[in-house]
Amino acid sequence: MHDGTTLHRLFPTAKLDEPLRRYTAWKIGGPADALLEPSSAEELIEAVEKAQSYGIPVTILGGGTNVLILDGGIRGLTIRLARALTNVEVSGTDVVADAGVLYPVLANTTAGKGLAGLEFATGIPGTVGGAVYMNAGAYGSETREVLVWADVYKPESGVVERLPNAHLGLSYRRSVLHDRPGWTVLRASYSLTLGDSVELKARIKEFRAQRMNGSPNRPSCGSTFKRPEGDYPGRVIEAAGLKGTRVGQLEVSPVHANYFVNHGGGTAKDALALIELARETVRDRLGIDLETEVRVLGEPSAPS
16 A cells, blocks of 8 residues: 555645546546556656556546446556547558547548548547447447557567557457556557548438437446347346346346446445346346456455
């Protein structure tokens, strides 16, 4: 445990004891000992190196969409990229975007320049870094189809390595980064094709309308479970009779059963209990094993 004084001395621009529910789509999460929003990749690397040399654990947070932060919060240093690394460079049909760029923003930017291939990203509320980490996809397309490389910072060697698509181990909602929790995506490059910006924007609008139609208007982490073989998690959870099931302030949405919504003041403990209940019920009633898509970070609160 590192006290606030040490953390403040090492990271003077970080917010101390900052409630992380403010930074997650689920509006759930205990406090970060220190929360840093670096203004550049260099500042991020410097912070990680400094934390390492003092034995302070580091957690990287993107857009906060696909995560459940436990009620006890996160110890050490939490680095948030969503407001920080947000540069986008376009050169012909090649696009390089920083890890903190929101995927829907990237979809709009590229479509506006008449570049096709990232329209699906409008349906993914996370960041570029998170999308590489998850091989995020929507509407039948995935990140790996357009991704060329990602610059990844490897703290154990202190180097930034440009990993080509083939070396990122991209599969359904997964990448090599799952096995290397310390590695951090700094930026990613995409290869797109020329298109008509009016048509591309219309397509994005259509995707967005589809998404608004099928998603509940309450805080959630997006998709709670991954697709089971040859099926859809929402259909399976609904078939098990779970729509509208509640634990505390968390509910299996009556609009879309793979969204677990927070009615306000919900806790991670409630969310985990509802996830477990859904998983057990689906297994018992339908014989299907569901695997979570959401990433769990932090530690539970101490028993009172």
